[in-house]
Amino acid sequence: MRIVFMGSSTISLPSLHLLHSSGIEIALVVTAPDKPKGRGRKIGETPVKQMARELGLPIYQPTTLKSKEVIDKIGEYQPHVIVVVAYGKILPPELLKLPPKGCINLHPSLLPELRGPGAINWAIILGKEKTGVTTIFMDEGVDTGDIILQEEVEISPEDNSLTLSEKLAQRGAELLLKTLKLLEEGKAPRRPQIGFPSYAPLLTKETGKIDWRKSAKDIHNLVRGTIPWPTAYTFFKNKRMILWKTEVVEKDYPCQAGEVVEVSPEGIVVCAGKGAVKIKELQIEGKRRMRVKEFLPGYHLEKGVILGKEG
Numbered sequence: 001m002r003i004v005f006m007g008s009s010t011i012s013l014p015s016l017h018l019l020h021s022s023g024i025e026i027a028l029v030v031t032a033p034d035k036p037k038g039r040g041r042k043i044g045e046t047p048v049k050q051m052a053r054e055l056g057l058p059i060y061q062p063t064t065l066k067s068k069e070v071i072d073k074i075g076e077y078q079p080h081v082i083v084v085v086a087y088g089k090i091l092p093p094e095l096l097k098l099p100p101k102g103c104i105n106l107h108p109s110l111l112p113e114l115r116g117p118g119a120i121n122w123a124i125i126l127g128k129e130k131t132g133v134t135t136i137f138m139d140e141g142v143d144t145g146d147i148i149l150q151e152e153v154e155i156s157p158e159d160n161s162l163t164l165s166e167k168l169a170q171r172g173a174e175l176l177l178k179t180l181k182l183l184e185e186g187k188a189p190r191r192p193q194i195g196f197p198s199y200a201p202l203l204t205k206e207t208g209k210i211d212w213r214k215s216a217k218d219i220h221n222l223v224r225g226t227i228p229w230p231t232a233y234t235f236f237k238n239k240r241m242i243l244w245k246t247e248v249v250e251k252d253y254p255c256q257a258g259e260v261v262e263v264s265p266e267g268i269v270v271c272a273g274k275g276a277v278k279i280k281e282l283q284i285e286g287k288r289r290m291r292v293k294e295f296l297p298g299y300h301l302e303k304g305v306i307l308g309k310e311g
Contacts, residue, residue, distance in 0.1 A: 001025065001184045004079040004099075005057075006087040008032040008046045011120075011165055014173035015085045015106060016048060020055050022177055027077040032088055033061045066092050074098065081183060083176065084138065093140055101183055103138040106176045108168040110134060110150060112197035115143035120168060121161050122200035124225035127217065130154050131164070133172035135179040137190060144197075146190045148179050160227040205230045212258035212308050216248045216275030234258070234307045236284070236299075241307070244289055245281035252276075258308040263301060265293035270307055 002025045005016055020026055029052040037044035052059050058077075062070045071094045074082075082103040084091065096103050109119040110132040123131040132152040136145035153171055155164060182188040208230040210219055223232040223246045231242045253261045255271040262269035267278040283289040284299070295301075 001080045001101075001180065002027050002078065003180070004028045004030060004074055004077055004082045005085070006030040006082060006091075007048045007085040008088045009086040010047045011108065011169045011172075012048050012085040012087075013051055014169045015083070015176050016051055016055075018173040018177055019083070019180070020057070024177075024180060026055075026057055027079055028060055028074065029057045030060045030062070030074065030087070033063055065089055065095055068094075071095055071098065081180065083180070085172070085176070090142070091138060096138055096140065104148070104176070104179060104183070105136050105138045105143070105145065106172045107134045107136060107143050108132075108165070108172060109200070110152065111136065111143055111147060112193040112195050114198055114200040116200040117202045118200040120165050121203055121225045123155060124159065124161060124164060125221050127221045128155055131168070133168055133175050135175055136193075144193065146192055148182070148188050148190060149175050151175050160224040162227055203230055208232045210234045210243070210308065212270065213273040216250075216272040216277045219272055219277050220246050220248050235310050236301065236305070236307055238310065240285040242283040242285070242289075243279055243281075244283060245279075247278045247280065249276040249278050256306070258306045260301065260303055260305045260307065263296070263303055265296065267292050268301065 005026050007016060008031050029048060031046045031048040034043050034045050036042065049059055060073065064070065075098055079099045081101045082099050084103060084105045091103060107119065109123065111134045114122055130152050132150060134150045135148040137148065139145040151171060153167055179188065203226065208226045210222065210232055223243050226232045233240050233242045235241060249269055253271050253276055255261050257271055257273055259271045260268060261271055261276065267280045269276050269278050279292060281289060281291050282295060
Protein backbone atom coordinates (compact mmCIF):
# COMPACT_ATOMS: atom_id res chain seq x y z
CA MET A 1 0.00 0.00 0.00
CA ARG A 2 1.35 3.38 -1.02
CA ILE A 3 1.07 6.31 1.37
CA VAL A 4 1.88 9.99 1.64
CA PHE A 5 3.14 10.79 5.15
CA MET A 6 2.41 14.25 6.59
CA GLY A 7 4.13 15.33 9.81
CA SER A 8 6.39 18.02 11.23
CA SER A 9 7.23 17.50 14.90
CA THR A 10 9.33 15.16 17.00
CA ILE A 11 6.28 13.09 17.94
CA SER A 12 5.93 12.18 14.24
CA LEU A 13 9.35 10.50 14.06
CA PRO A 14 8.64 7.04 15.57
CA SER A 15 5.71 6.64 13.15
CA LEU A 16 7.74 7.63 10.09
CA HIS A 17 10.63 5.37 11.10
CA LEU A 18 8.44 2.35 11.94
CA LEU A 19 6.36 2.58 8.76
CA HIS A 20 9.50 2.83 6.65
CA SER A 21 11.29 -0.04 8.42
CA SER A 22 8.16 -2.22 8.14
CA GLY A 23 8.13 -1.96 4.36
CA ILE A 24 5.25 0.47 3.93
CA GLU A 25 5.75 2.30 0.63
CA ILE A 26 6.14 5.97 1.54
CA ALA A 27 5.86 7.79 -1.79
CA LEU A 28 6.22 11.29 -0.36
CA VAL A 29 6.82 13.04 2.96
CA VAL A 30 5.02 16.37 3.38
CA THR A 31 6.31 18.60 6.17
CA ALA A 32 6.26 22.26 7.21
CA PRO A 33 8.55 24.75 5.44
CA ASP A 34 11.96 25.62 6.89
CA LYS A 35 11.88 28.68 9.12
CA PRO A 36 14.25 30.78 11.25
CA LYS A 37 14.84 29.45 14.77
CA GLY A 38 16.61 30.55 17.93
CA ARG A 39 18.38 33.78 18.75
CA GLY A 40 20.59 33.54 15.69
CA ARG A 41 17.50 33.15 13.47
CA LYS A 42 19.22 30.41 11.51
CA ILE A 43 17.01 28.55 9.09
CA GLY A 44 15.84 25.34 10.76
CA GLU A 45 14.34 22.18 9.32
CA THR A 46 11.57 20.13 10.88
CA PRO A 47 12.63 16.88 12.58
CA VAL A 48 10.53 15.03 9.99
CA LYS A 49 12.44 16.60 7.09
CA GLN A 50 15.73 15.57 8.67
CA MET A 51 14.61 11.96 9.12
CA ALA A 52 13.04 11.77 5.65
CA ARG A 53 16.32 12.89 4.11
CA GLU A 54 18.23 10.26 6.11
CA LEU A 55 15.79 7.60 4.87
CA GLY A 56 16.11 8.79 1.26
CA LEU A 57 12.43 9.73 0.95
CA PRO A 58 11.07 12.48 -1.34
CA ILE A 59 10.21 15.65 0.60
CA TYR A 60 7.62 18.34 -0.14
CA GLN A 61 7.22 21.55 1.93
CA PRO A 62 4.24 23.59 0.73
CA THR A 63 3.46 26.87 2.47
CA THR A 64 -0.27 26.17 2.12
CA LEU A 65 -2.47 23.15 1.42
CA LYS A 66 -5.30 25.17 -0.09
CA SER A 67 -3.98 25.65 -3.63
CA LYS A 68 -4.85 23.42 -6.59
CA GLU A 69 -1.14 23.21 -7.40
CA VAL A 70 -0.40 21.58 -4.02
CA ILE A 71 -3.34 19.14 -4.28
CA ASP A 72 -2.24 18.16 -7.79
CA LYS A 73 1.37 17.74 -6.68
CA ILE A 74 0.41 15.33 -3.89
CA GLY A 75 -2.00 13.57 -6.26
CA GLU A 76 0.86 12.82 -8.67
CA TYR A 77 2.15 10.27 -6.14
CA GLN A 78 -1.19 8.41 -6.26
CA PRO A 79 -1.39 7.50 -2.55
CA HIS A 80 -3.86 4.89 -1.42
CA VAL A 81 -3.83 6.57 2.00
CA ILE A 82 -2.60 9.88 3.42
CA VAL A 83 -1.22 9.48 6.95
CA VAL A 84 -1.14 12.54 9.20
CA VAL A 85 0.88 12.64 12.44
CA ALA A 86 1.28 16.12 14.00
CA TYR A 87 1.52 17.94 10.68
CA GLY A 88 0.28 21.25 12.06
CA LYS A 89 -2.35 22.30 9.51
CA ILE A 90 -5.95 21.34 8.74
CA LEU A 91 -6.38 19.38 5.51
CA PRO A 92 -8.79 20.97 3.01
CA PRO A 93 -11.75 18.94 1.67
CA GLU A 94 -10.05 18.46 -1.71
CA LEU A 95 -7.10 16.73 -0.07
CA LEU A 96 -9.30 14.63 2.23
CA LYS A 97 -11.07 13.24 -0.84
CA LEU A 98 -7.86 12.49 -2.76
CA PRO A 99 -6.78 9.01 -1.53
CA PRO A 100 -9.21 6.14 -2.24
CA LYS A 101 -8.77 4.61 1.25
CA GLY A 102 -9.01 7.96 3.02
CA CYS A 103 -6.84 10.14 5.24
CA ILE A 104 -5.77 8.65 8.57
CA ASN A 105 -4.75 10.70 11.59
CA LEU A 106 -2.90 9.52 14.70
CA HIS A 107 -4.03 11.60 17.69
CA PRO A 108 -2.43 11.50 21.18
CA SER A 109 -5.57 11.14 23.32
CA LEU A 110 -8.56 8.89 23.87
CA LEU A 111 -10.93 10.67 21.51
CA PRO A 112 -13.40 12.31 21.83
CA GLU A 113 -11.52 13.45 24.93
CA LEU A 114 -8.93 16.19 24.38
CA ARG A 115 -9.41 17.05 20.75
CA GLY A 116 -6.99 19.67 19.51
CA PRO A 117 -3.25 20.42 19.41
CA GLY A 118 -2.53 20.53 23.16
CA ALA A 119 -3.75 17.03 24.10
CA ILE A 120 -0.54 15.80 25.73
CA ASN A 121 -0.02 18.91 27.85
CA TRP A 122 -3.61 19.17 29.00
CA ALA A 123 -3.82 15.50 29.97
CA ILE A 124 -1.18 16.24 32.61
CA ILE A 125 -2.36 19.74 33.55
CA LEU A 126 -5.86 18.38 34.20
CA GLY A 127 -4.43 15.67 36.44
CA LYS A 128 -5.50 12.67 34.37
CA GLU A 129 -4.06 9.28 35.28
CA LYS A 130 -4.46 7.83 31.81
CA THR A 131 -4.64 9.01 28.24
CA GLY A 132 -3.98 7.16 25.00
CA VAL A 133 -3.59 7.12 21.24
CA THR A 134 -6.31 6.97 18.60
CA THR A 135 -6.34 6.48 14.84
CA ILE A 136 -9.25 8.05 12.98
CA PHE A 137 -10.61 8.49 9.47
CA MET A 138 -10.22 12.24 9.00
CA ASP A 139 -13.15 14.48 8.17
CA GLU A 140 -13.46 18.25 7.90
CA GLY A 141 -13.70 18.75 11.68
CA VAL A 142 -10.84 18.97 14.17
CA ASP A 143 -10.22 15.41 15.43
CA THR A 144 -13.89 14.51 14.92
CA GLY A 145 -13.56 11.58 12.49
CA ASP A 146 -14.64 7.98 13.02
CA ILE A 147 -12.36 5.92 15.26
CA ILE A 148 -10.40 3.00 13.83
CA LEU A 149 -8.25 1.86 16.76
CA GLN A 150 -7.61 3.18 20.25
CA GLU A 151 -5.24 2.21 23.06
CA GLU A 152 -4.89 3.46 26.64
CA VAL A 153 -1.57 4.70 28.02
CA GLU A 154 -0.95 5.25 31.74
CA ILE A 155 0.32 8.61 32.95
CA SER A 156 2.77 8.00 35.77
CA PRO A 157 3.20 10.52 38.63
CA GLU A 158 6.73 11.19 37.37
CA ASP A 159 5.66 11.97 33.79
CA ASN A 160 5.90 15.43 32.33
CA SER A 161 4.85 16.50 28.83
CA LEU A 162 8.18 15.42 27.36
CA THR A 163 8.22 11.90 28.80
CA LEU A 164 4.53 11.36 28.08
CA SER A 165 5.04 12.57 24.51
CA GLU A 166 7.77 9.97 24.02
CA LYS A 167 5.53 7.19 25.35
CA LEU A 168 2.60 8.21 23.18
CA ALA A 169 4.78 8.60 20.09
CA GLN A 170 6.06 5.02 20.42
CA ARG A 171 2.69 3.46 21.22
CA GLY A 172 1.05 5.55 18.53
CA ALA A 173 3.51 4.38 15.88
CA GLU A 174 2.65 0.75 16.65
CA LEU A 175 -1.08 1.50 16.56
CA LEU A 176 -0.69 3.32 13.23
CA LEU A 177 1.14 0.39 11.63
CA LYS A 178 -1.59 -1.98 12.84
CA THR A 179 -4.21 0.40 11.43
CA LEU A 180 -2.60 0.49 7.99
CA LYS A 181 -2.31 -3.30 7.84
CA LEU A 182 -6.01 -3.65 8.70
CA LEU A 183 -6.86 -1.02 6.12
CA GLU A 184 -4.86 -2.84 3.46
CA GLU A 185 -6.69 -6.09 4.29
CA GLY A 186 -10.05 -4.35 4.19
CA LYS A 187 -10.62 -5.19 7.85
CA ALA A 188 -10.27 -1.77 9.51
CA PRO A 189 -13.09 -1.17 12.04
CA ARG A 190 -14.96 2.10 12.01
CA ARG A 191 -17.09 3.62 14.75
CA PRO A 192 -18.29 7.17 15.46
CA GLN A 193 -16.91 9.03 18.45
CA ILE A 194 -19.27 8.59 21.37
CA GLY A 195 -19.30 10.58 24.60
CA PHE A 196 -18.81 14.14 25.69
CA PRO A 197 -15.93 15.74 23.74
CA SER A 198 -13.38 18.06 25.31
CA TYR A 199 -10.91 20.40 23.64
CA ALA A 200 -7.19 20.89 24.30
CA PRO A 201 -6.09 24.22 22.83
CA LEU A 202 -2.53 25.26 22.10
CA LEU A 203 -0.66 26.49 25.15
CA THR A 204 0.36 30.14 25.43
CA LYS A 205 2.92 31.82 27.68
CA GLU A 206 0.05 32.90 29.90
CA THR A 207 -0.96 29.24 30.43
CA GLY A 208 2.13 28.74 32.58
CA LYS A 209 1.43 31.57 35.03
CA ILE A 210 0.90 30.06 38.49
CA ASP A 211 -2.13 31.04 40.53
CA TRP A 212 -1.10 30.17 44.07
CA ARG A 213 -4.75 30.14 45.16
CA LYS A 214 -5.17 26.83 43.34
CA SER A 215 -4.45 23.53 45.05
CA ALA A 216 -0.89 22.25 45.39
CA LYS A 217 -1.80 19.31 43.18
CA ASP A 218 -3.09 21.59 40.41
CA ILE A 219 0.07 23.71 40.54
CA HIS A 220 2.31 20.63 40.50
CA ASN A 221 0.42 19.31 37.46
CA LEU A 222 0.83 22.66 35.72
CA VAL A 223 4.58 22.43 36.23
CA ARG A 224 4.66 18.91 34.77
CA GLY A 225 2.33 19.74 31.89
CA THR A 226 4.12 22.85 30.63
CA ILE A 227 7.61 21.33 30.25
CA PRO A 228 9.49 22.22 28.06
CA TRP A 229 7.26 25.14 26.94
CA PRO A 230 5.85 27.51 28.05
CA THR A 231 6.94 26.31 31.55
CA ALA A 232 5.19 27.21 34.79
CA TYR A 233 6.32 30.44 36.40
CA THR A 234 5.80 32.86 39.23
CA PHE A 235 7.56 36.10 40.23
CA PHE A 236 10.26 36.78 42.80
CA LYS A 237 11.64 40.32 43.24
CA ASN A 238 9.98 41.37 39.98
CA LYS A 239 11.77 38.64 38.05
CA ARG A 240 10.17 35.64 36.45
CA MET A 241 10.92 32.44 38.35
CA ILE A 242 10.41 29.26 36.31
CA LEU A 243 9.63 26.09 38.25
CA TRP A 244 11.13 22.96 36.71
CA LYS A 245 10.64 20.38 39.43
CA THR A 246 8.16 20.37 42.30
CA GLU A 247 6.35 18.02 44.63
CA VAL A 248 3.11 18.23 46.59
CA VAL A 249 3.28 18.72 50.36
CA GLU A 250 0.13 17.31 51.94
CA LYS A 251 0.00 19.80 54.77
CA ASP A 252 -2.01 22.93 55.41
CA TYR A 253 -0.02 25.82 56.83
CA PRO A 254 -1.50 28.92 58.54
CA CYS A 255 -0.47 31.24 55.72
CA GLN A 256 -1.63 33.01 52.58
CA ALA A 257 -1.37 31.67 49.03
CA GLY A 258 2.10 32.19 47.59
CA GLU A 259 3.79 32.62 50.96
CA VAL A 260 7.11 30.89 51.51
CA VAL A 261 6.87 28.84 54.70
CA GLU A 262 10.04 26.73 54.60
CA VAL A 263 13.47 27.32 53.07
CA SER A 264 16.17 24.65 52.99
CA PRO A 265 18.70 23.22 50.51
CA GLU A 266 16.19 20.42 49.83
CA GLY A 267 13.48 22.79 48.68
CA ILE A 268 11.39 25.92 49.06
CA VAL A 269 7.90 25.22 50.42
CA VAL A 270 5.18 27.61 49.24
CA CYS A 271 1.57 27.77 50.42
CA ALA A 272 -1.16 27.02 47.93
CA GLY A 273 -4.94 27.27 48.16
CA LYS A 274 -4.88 23.73 49.48
CA GLY A 275 -1.67 22.11 50.72
CA ALA A 276 1.75 23.39 49.71
CA VAL A 277 4.26 23.03 46.89
CA LYS A 278 7.93 22.20 47.42
CA ILE A 279 10.11 23.76 44.72
CA LYS A 280 13.15 21.58 44.00
CA GLU A 281 14.51 22.99 40.72
CA LEU A 282 14.01 26.49 39.36
CA GLN A 283 15.35 29.16 37.06
CA ILE A 284 15.40 32.93 37.36
CA GLU A 285 14.86 34.67 34.01
CA GLY A 286 18.16 35.17 32.21
CA LYS A 287 19.93 32.61 34.41
CA ARG A 288 20.46 28.86 34.15
CA ARG A 289 18.25 26.15 35.60
CA MET A 290 19.45 25.07 39.06
CA ARG A 291 18.59 23.06 42.14
CA VAL A 292 17.45 24.96 45.21
CA LYS A 293 20.72 24.35 47.08
CA GLU A 294 22.54 26.08 44.19
CA PHE A 295 20.02 28.92 44.09
CA LEU A 296 19.91 29.91 47.76
CA PRO A 297 23.49 31.22 48.22
CA GLY A 298 23.03 33.84 45.51
CA TYR A 299 19.50 34.99 46.35
CA HIS A 300 17.98 36.36 49.54
CA LEU A 301 14.77 34.34 49.90
CA GLU A 302 13.31 33.96 53.38
CA LYS A 303 10.22 32.62 55.07
CA GLY A 304 7.32 35.05 54.74
CA VAL A 305 8.17 36.20 51.20
CA ILE A 306 5.13 36.23 48.90
CA LEU A 307 5.78 34.81 45.43
CA GLY A 308 3.79 35.92 42.43
CA LYS A 309 3.79 39.68 42.94
CA GLU A 310 4.61 41.71 39.83
CA GLY A 311 5.74 45.31 39.77
